[in-house]
Amino acid sequence: MALLMHSCTLLAKILVFPLYLAQVCGLYKFYKRIFPAFVYKVTFRYNEIMKDKKRELFRSLTKFYPPNGPLRLLEVGCGTGANFEHYPTGCKVTCIDSNPYCERYLKMAKAKNEHLVYERFVVASGEDLRAVEDNSVDVVVCTLVLCSVNNPPKVLQEAKRVLRPGGGFFFMEHVVADPTSLAYFFQHVFEPFWYYFCDGCEITRATWQHIEAAGFSDLELHHIKAPLNAFxxxxxxxxAVK
Structure with missing residues (x-):
């Protein structure tokens, strides 16, 4: 089975080689312009399916309110603002995303979620949050982001840096399947296609290992089976708590 998987994966990589060349030559940048539109449409379906899970997750935001003042929240990889509806009223939100073309859709999400206070939108990668001061936020949110960043451990260290002592890092990520499952086989075979059509997303990451190794003082991590396709x-x- 392992030999078959590696052979099929190699074939997939050969088939997507033209996309690799396009990326190297800079032609793939055009996709950055249209990807937010794709995400905006997919978000509605994902939010509908995962609404209860998101509501349950973000209910714990109340544990991280500071003694005085509103909750200061930083969302890394904010995309098109899919999480805004789950944030508590009066929460101060700073948005960071590496794709500048997300801002148009963020404005629409902000208009629909006037219960929040929006601080600013910063174009930056999760590995470089220099625009945010040390110990300056109560919560960092990172959903469906660690699958596509270049350096997950660096993102987690940056999140810890900007969090105040006792602050919370919230996550919801798809991860690699059990190695004994058929899903594991198909994840590896189709990942080369998935990577280019989903803007660098990798579906074979064991992201929980990075979070467990990040050095948080406490961690509430659960593996679940989302009602989505096998990939x-x-x-x-x-x-996690700083």
Missing amino acids: VKPHIVGY
């Missing part, structure tokens, strides 16, 4: 059915969800 992204395995999920982890929870929060």
Whole structure:
């Protein structure tokens, strides 16, 4: 089975080689412009399916309110603002995303969620949050992001840096399937296609290992089976405390 999987994966990589060349030559940048529109449409379906899980997760935000003042929340990889509806009223939100073309859709999400206070939108990668001061936020949110960043451990260290002592890091991520499952086979075979059509997303990451190794003082992490297609059915969800 392993030999078959590696052979099929190699064939997939050969088939997507033109996309690799396009990326190297800079032609793939055009996709960055249209990807937010794709995400905006997919978000509605994902939110509908995962609404209860998101509501349950973000209910724990109340544990991280500071003694005085509103909750200060930083969302890394905010995309098109899919999580805004789950944030508590009066929460101060700073949005960060590496794709500048997300801002148009963020404005629409903000208009629909006037219960929040929006601080600013920063174009930056999760690995470089220099625009945010040390110990300056109560919560960092990172959902469906660690699958596509270049360096997950660096993102987690940056999240810890900007969190105040006792602050929370909230996550919801799809992860690699059990190695004994058929889903594991298909994840590896189709990942080369998935990577280019989903803007660098990798479906074979054991993201929980990075979170467990990040050095948080406490961790609530759960493996769940999301009611989605087999490629992204395995999920982890929870929060960690600095």
